[in-house]
Amino acid sequence: MSWRPKSVRVRLALAYSATFGVLLLLHDMAVYGWVRHEAFEALEEQGARDAASVPIVRGPAYDTQSASVEQELGELVMALLLVIAPGMLLAGAAGYLLAKRALAPVDRLTTHAARITADRLDERVPVANPDDELGRLATTMNAMIARLDASFAALRRFTADASHELRTPLTALRAIGEVSLRERRDPEALREAMGSMLEELDGLTHLVESLLTLARSDDGSHPLEIDDADLSELARRVVDQLATLADEKRQRLIIDLDAPLPVRVDRSLVRRAIANLLDNAIRYSPPGTAITVRSRPIATRCVVEVMDQGPGIAPDDQASIFERFRRLDSSRTRDPAVDGASGGAGLGLALARATIEAHGGAIEVDSAVGAGATFRIVLPNRPPTS
């Protein structure tokens, strides 16, 4: 179809009018056919009666009568056809009005939806009757807007947090640079200043990389490199790697890694998530305490746990520690000795959670203040057939 009316109302009215026209035409043809049939049957009957007295069957009388019947029928056709045009017009007008009435809420929806932009996502479209089709459409739209609102808010908060985290090392960079240029310094002091700036830069690089990783896991643009793996083996590699850090703090590592736990995961990402948990445990636990790394199967899932005897996490904080840029300054203070200049920006647990959830798993914490913390990664089993 090359020509398409822009309004649904017009389209409905035209369709309505056309349908009515076709129906009228059919009706007219039926009426005409029936009348014609009846008229000629009557004529034939009369002719048959006449034939008894008059030997010529179809005489001039018949022809005259037949012609007059044809004329009458012609007039009937004219009358019938004349009705079609106004009938179609009327039907079109009625259809237009009906459609207009029925579609009025759609126009209201459109006006409202157009007003709701990225800045006014707190508004909602009106729901006239929640039970009819348009009401359901409006309700669905509202739910969609609510989801958009939530993700825009999260994005704004994330951007603000990220800018703040970026600003801190930038400020340090600027201060170190300006101060060391202000006075005459010997080369050794300048080297020291440059080194310090490079350390800040290193932290910035880490931060930007973490942000990129998170952004990719958010929009799913970075596909996981899924492979068959053994969760216990992944945990063991992490322990091997980080044991030095625990050793340095004279912490005891208790390793209880069960027999092979088959999973299908992106190995390096899951290892990084486990490393983050163990690194936190080492970092936040006092020297001399024990840290347990344990793996085991639970029904159709595989579990890795990292248990520490650190200060623990208050129940109120347990949900928020997985949020981006959350660092619990109250109970878990940073330790500059292990944290260094490139220390975490509070993205580690958020990254770990994003990773594990991307694998269809979950990350949990059990803790009470003063009673240590247990972080748990739960991943689905690899089906034996695959």
Place this chain on the structure above:
Amino acid sequence: MPSSERPRILVIEDQLKLAHALEEGLRGEGFDVSLASSGTDGYFLATTEPFALLVLDWMLPGRDGVEVLKALRRAGHEVPVLILTARDDVDDRITGLDAGADDYLVKPFAFAELVARLRALLRRTRPDAAAPRRCADLILDPRDRRGTRGGRPLELTQREYELLDFLLIHQGQLVSREMLAREVWQETGRATSLDNVIDVTMARLRRKVDLDATTRLLHTVRGVGFILREEPA
């Protein structure tokens, strides 16, 4: 390095600050550096003058890096090429290597890393794996994986041995934490926890190697990485 042996290197990079920093740094590392600031200029230079190495920025005005690289390879130039890019998607990496790049470095990179990779591209041959490595009175023997400092045996863990071995192979050169993470710890990604592990392992190694010695061999260059060389304590 005598001047006749200075390898000629062409850096095609449009960001002038970075280009000049690379020029100065590479010159200091013994390279003979030429600069080009656009793909067109770079292609012209690369096809008219002999270079031992090419450092090529991916994003260039006029003709982008991959285009230049493809054109060079089509024209039959075999010069080793290292691509610099701010994009580190796997797809981009593959595109770069498919176009004929020999190596790939993501911005921001450590200068030490760039130098190490360029040297590797020049060398293309690994150092003799079985020959003992030495620096001053430090000797590491790969055959029995044992080390001595001034005749005193060193009690090295496996990781410490590998770390010391890597530093000895690259002695006199700056070694970044990225390089150690990749080459010694075999980690592709670089996590904060691993940086801490590297620092702690290095501190322990230093206690074993440089303890009681009049000459310190292991040095930390703040903000950059580490270097193994003879230097008075």
